Amino acid sequence: xxxxxxxxxxxxxxTKIVLCSLDGLGGLPRPATGKSELETxxxxxxHALAARSACGLLRHVGPGITPGSGPGHLGLxxxxxLRHPVGRGVLEALGIDFHLKPGDVAARGNFCTVDGxxxxxxxxxxxxxxxxxxxxxxxxxxITVDGAEIVVEPVxxxxxxxxxxxxxxxxxxxxxxPQALGVPPLGVRALEPAAERAATAANQFVERARPLLRDAGxxxxxxxxxxxxxxxxxxxxxxxxxxxxxxxAYPMYRGLARLVGMDVLDTGPTFAEEIATIRRHWRxxxxxxxxxxxxxxxxxxxxxxxxxxxxxxxxxxLPDVLALGPDALGVSGDHSTPSILAAHGWQPVPALISSAxxxxxxxxxxxxxxxxxxxxxxxxxQDLMPLLMANALRLAKYGA
Amino acid sequence: xxxxxxxxxxxxxxTKIVLCSLDGLGGLPRPATGKSELETxxxxxxHALAARSACGLLRHVGPGITPGSGPGHLGLxxxxxLRHPVGRGVLEALGIDFHLKPGDVAARGNFCTVDGxxxxxxxxxxxxxxxxxxxxxxxxxxITVDGAEIVVEPVxxxxxxxxxxxxxxxxxxxxxxPQALGVPPLGVRALEPAAERAATAANQFVERARPLLRDAGxxxxxxxxxxxxxxxxxxxxxxxxxxxxxxxAYPMYRGLARLVGMDVLDTGPTFAEEIATIRRHWRxxxxxxxxxxxxxxxxxxxxxxxxxxxxxxxxxxLPDVLALGPDALGVSGDHSTPSILAAHGWQPVPALISSAxxxxxxxxxxxxxxxxxxxxxxxxxQDLMPLLMANALRLAKYGA
Numbered sequence: 163x164x165x166x167x168x169x170x171x172x173x174x175x176x177t178k179i180v181l182c183s184l185d186g187l188g189g190l191p192r193p194a195t196g197k198s199e200l201e202t203x204x205x206x207x208x209h210a211l212a213a214r215s216a217c218g219l220l221r222h223v224g225p226g227i228t229p230g231s232g233p234g235h236l237g238l239x240x241x242x243x244l245r246h247p248v249g250r251g252v253l254e255a256l257g258i259d260f261h262l263k264p265g266d267v268a269a270r271g272n273f274c275t276v277d278g279x280x281x282x283x284x285x286x287x288x289x290x291x292x293x294x295x296x297x298x299x300x301x302x303x304x305i306t307v308d309g310a311e312i313v314v315e316p317v318x319x320x321x322x323x324x325x326x327x328x329x330x331x332x333x334x335x336x337x338x339x340p341q342a343l344g345v346p347p348l349g350v351r352a353l354e355p356a357a358e359r360a361a362t363a364a365n366q367f368v369e370r371a372r373p374l375l376r377d378a379g380x381x382x383x384x385x386x387x388x389x390x391x392x393x394x395x396x397x398x399x400x401x402x403x404x405x406x407x408x409x410x411a412y413p414m415y416r417g418l419a420r421l422v423g424m425d426v427l428d429t430g431p432t433f434a435e436e437i438a439t440i441r442r443h444w445r446x447x448x449x450x451x452x453x454x455x456x457x458x459x460x461x462x463x464x465x466x467x468x469x470x471x472x473x474x475x476x477x478x479x480l481p482d483v484l485a486l487g488p489d490a491l492g493v494s495g496d497h498s499t500p501s502i503l504a505a506h507g508w509q510p511v512p513a514l515i516s517s518a519x520x521x522x523x524x525x526x527x528x529x530x531x532x533x534x535x536x537x538x539x540x541x542x543x544q545d546l547m548p549l550l551m552a553n554a555l556r557l558a559k560y561g562a
Numbered sequence: 563x564x565x566x567x568x569x570x571x572x573x574x575x576x577t578k579i580v581l582c583s584l585d586g587l588g589g590l591p592r593p594a595t596g597k598s599e600l601e602t603x604x605x606x607x608x609h610a611l612a613a614r615s616a617c618g619l620l621r622h623v624g625p626g627i628t629p630g631s632g633p634g635h636l637g638l639x640x641x642x643x644l645r646h647p648v649g650r651g652v653l654e655a656l657g658i659d660f661h662l663k664p665g666d667v668a669a670r671g672n673f674c675t676v677d678g679x680x681x682x683x684x685x686x687x688x689x690x691x692x693x694x695x696x697x698x699x700x701x702x703x704x705i706t707v708d709g710a711e712i713v714v715e716p717v718x719x720x721x722x723x724x725x726x727x728x729x730x731x732x733x734x735x736x737x738x739x740p741q742a743l744g745v746p747p748l749g750v751r752a753l754e755p756a757a758e759r760a761a762t763a764a765n766q767f768v769e770r771a772r773p774l775l776r777d778a779g780x781x782x783x784x785x786x787x788x789x790x791x792x793x794x795x796x797x798x799x800x801x802x803x804x805x806x807x808x809x810x811a812y813p814m815y816r817g818l819a820r821l822v823g824m825d826v827l828d829t830g831p832t833f834a835e836e837i838a839t840i841r842r843h844w845r846x847x848x849x850x851x852x853x854x855x856x857x858x859x860x861x862x863x864x865x866x867x868x869x870x871x872x873x874x875x876x877x878x879x880l881p882d883v884l885a886l887g888p889d890a891l892g893v894s895g896d897h898s899t900p901s902i903l904a905a906h907g908w909q910p911v912p913a914l915i916s917s918a919x920x921x922x923x924x925x926x927x928x929x930x931x932x933x934x935x936x937x938x939x940x941x942x943x944q945d946l947m948p949l950l951m952a953n954a955l956r957l958a959k960y961g962a
Binding site for chain 1: 590591593596598619623624625626627628629630631632633634643644647648650653654900902903906907908909910930931932934935939940
C-alpha cells in the first residue's frame with residue numbers, strides 16, 4: 163500500500179497495537195522427524211491464539227529472497243524494503259546503538275595491517291582485541307577534515323564505524339578495501355558528482371589516520387567499506403499517526419526502530435523485562451514493537467533443539483503479552499532462520515493477527531504448514547501494518 | 563490486469579456472464595456462537611454451488627482498507643479502484659440516479675442558515691423537509707452563470723446536488739463549507755490553474771443563490787462540498803467487448819454501472835423482479851450485473867439476524883439465477899459489512915466462479931473461512947472480471 167494513502171486514511175483512536183517480532187521465526191522440518199521447530203515445540207498458548215486469529219505467511223522482500231534484519235524489520239513496520247534500502251554502513255551504526263542524525267554518512271571500518279610500502283598484509287589486523295580497537299578509535303576521533311564532522315565509534319575486534327556528518331553529504335562513495343592482499347588501499351571515489359565533498363572528507367580522514375596509526379602494530383591502517391547515507395524514510399509515527407515505542411534488548415533492532423522514528427524504551431535484557439517495560443509505558447503509546455531475539459540466535463547456530471526451546475520460552479510469556487490487552491496483536495518475524503540452514507532463509511514466515519474483528523480461519527496451530535492455509539494468505543510483510551491498523555479501527559473508509 | 567491488454571484479448575462469443583453482487587456480503591463471527599452470518603444462515607443452494615465452483619476471497623482496495631460502495635463496485639467491474647477514484651460529488655449525483663455527462667463537475671450541496679451578517683448559524687438549515695428542498699432547488703435551477711450550465715437536483719432534507727456542465731471544466735475546487743459556525747461560507751478557490759473557470763461559475767452560483775434564498779427561512783444560504791469531475795474511465799462494454807446491463811433497485815448502483823457505460827434496465831424493487839428483468843432481456847446482453855442490497859442494509863444496522871435472513875433470502879432465489887443458464891456466474895460482494903461492526907469492513911469478501919471450466923476446489927461451503935482455502939486464493943477484486951471473461955471463453959490466448 164502507498165504510505166501517503168495510509169497516512170490520509172489513518173485516524174486517531176484510543177486503541178493499542180502490539181507487534182511481536184520473533185527474530186528468525188520460520189523454520190524447516192528436521193529430516194529425522196519431518197517436523198519443523200514450530201511443529202516440534204510445545205506451544206499451547208500460541209496455538210490457542212492462532213485458533214482465534216487470522217493466520218498467514220509473510221514474505222518480506224520477494225520470492226526466494228532472503229531478507230537481512232534491516233529489510234525484514236522495515237517490512238514489519240509497513241515499508242516496502244525494496245523501496246527503502248538500508249546500507250551496510252548505516253546498519254553497522256545501528257548495530258552499536260549509535261544515534262545517526264538525518265544526513266549522516268556511515269561506513270564500516272576495519273583496522274588492517276600494511277607493510278613498509280603501504281601494501282595490505284592482513285585485512286583484519288589479526289583481529290585485534292576490542293580494548294585496543296577502542297583506544298585506536300579515540301585517536302582517530304581527533305581527526306578533523308574539510309566539510310564534515312568526523313565520528314569514529316568502535317564496534318568489536320578490528321571493526322569500527324566512521325560517520326561523516328555535515329550538510330548535504332552524499333553516501334555514493336567507492337570503498338577503499340581492495341578485497342586483496344599485496345596491494346595498497348584504494349582511494350575513495352565519488353560515484354556521483356554530489357559526492358565529491360564527502361569523497362574529499364573520507365580521503366582526508368584516511369590520510370590523516372595513517373600517521374596516527376604508524377606505530378600501532380598490526381593495526382597500522384584502516385579500510386572503509388559500505389558507505390551509506392541514512393535513508394530518507396517517511397517517519398512511522400507520522401505516517402500511521404501513532405505514538406510508537408520499540409522494546410528490544412539488542413541494539414540493531416533499537417536502531418532500526420529509531421531509524422523510522424519510534425521512541426526506543428530502556429529495557430532489561432530478558433523477554434520478561436521487555437514485557438514489563440511495555441506494561442509500564444502502556445498509557446504513553448499507541449503502538450509497541452516487541453522484539454524477541456532467542457529464536458534467531460538458535461537458528462543461526464544450527465541448533466534445532468535450542469530453537470525449539472526458544473519458541474517454548476516465548477510461548478510461556480505470551481499470556482503476559484495478552485494480559486496487556488492489546489486491541490490488535492500481531493505475531494510474526496523478520497525472516498526465517500531454519501536450523502538446518504544455520505542462516506537466514508527465504509521461506510515465508512508464519513504470522514497471525516488477533517483482534518475483535520480479525521475473523522478467524524481454520525488454522526489452529528501456529529506452524530509454517532498450517533499458516534499456509536490461513537485467511538491472510540501469503541502476503542507481503544508490509545501489508546501486516548495496514549491490517550493491524552484496520553483491526554485497531556484506525557483506518558477510515560476509502561471512497562464513499 | 564492492464565485494461566488495454568484485456569481489451570486486446572477480448573473476443574466475441576455467444577456466452578452469457580452474470581455477476582451477482584451481494585452488497586456488504588462478508589461478515590464476522592458473532593462472539594456468542596463463533597459463527598459468522600454466512601456460517602449461521604441456512605444456504606443449501608449457495609453451498610451446493612460453492613461445492614462445484616472455484617472459490618476465494620476478494621480484496622477490493624488493499625490490505626486493511628475498507629472500501630466505499632464506489633471503489634467496491636469498480637473493483638467488481640474490473641477496474642483498479644486506486645487508479646479510478648470516484649469523488650463524493652459524483653457519488654452523490656449517482657445516488658439520486660442523476661445522469662451525469664462526461665466532463666460534468668458535481669458537488670454536494672447543503673442548505674444552511676446564516677444570520678444578518680452572513681455568518682453560519684446552522685450548517686444543515688434545521689434539516690428542512692424534503693418537499694421544501696425540492697421547491698428551493700427549483701428556484702436555484704433558474705440561476706445562470708458564465709461558462710457553465712447549472713443543474714440543481716434535490717436529494718433529501720437539506721441536501722442537494724449541484725452540477726456544472728460545460729466544456730473543459732476542472733473539478734479541482736475548494737469547498738465553501740468552513741465546517742464551523744459563526745463564520746461566513748468560504749469562496750470557491752481553483753486548486754489548479756485549469757479550474758479558474760469552474761471556480762468563477764461556482765462563485766457566481768453562490769452569489770446568485772443568496773438573494774433568491776433571502777426569505778427562505780432557515781434555508782437562506784448554501785454550502786458546497788466535494789467538488790469532483792466525472793472520472794474518465796474506460797468504458798466497460800468497450801474494454802470487455804460485452805453488451806452489458808445493470809439490474810439494481812438502488813440508485814447508487816445503477817449510477818455506478820452507468821458511470822462505466824453499462825445499460826441500466828428498469829426493474830421492480832424486489833430481487834425476484836430483478837431476476838425477472840434479466841430473464842426478459844436475456845438475449846439482448848452478454849453480461850448482467852445483478853445487485854442484491856438487503857445484506858448490506860442489515861449489516862449496517864448491526865442486525866446479525868436480519869443479515870442471516872437476507873442471505874437466506876438470496877439463497878432461495880439462487881435457483882432462479884441458475885435457471886437463466888449463465889455460462890459464467892460470479893457471486894461476491896463490493897465489501898464486507900460485518901454486523902458486529904455495523905459498518906463497511908476491510909475484511910476480504912467470499913467469491914465464487916461457476917462455469918464448465920472453473921475447476922472446483924475443496925470448498926463446499928460459501929463462507930469467509932472456507933473460501934479462504936479456495937483455489938482462487940485471496941485476489942484483488944479487479945481480477946474477478948478477467949476470470950469471468952475467461953470462463954465464458956471470451957479471452958484469446960496471450961502470445962503464440
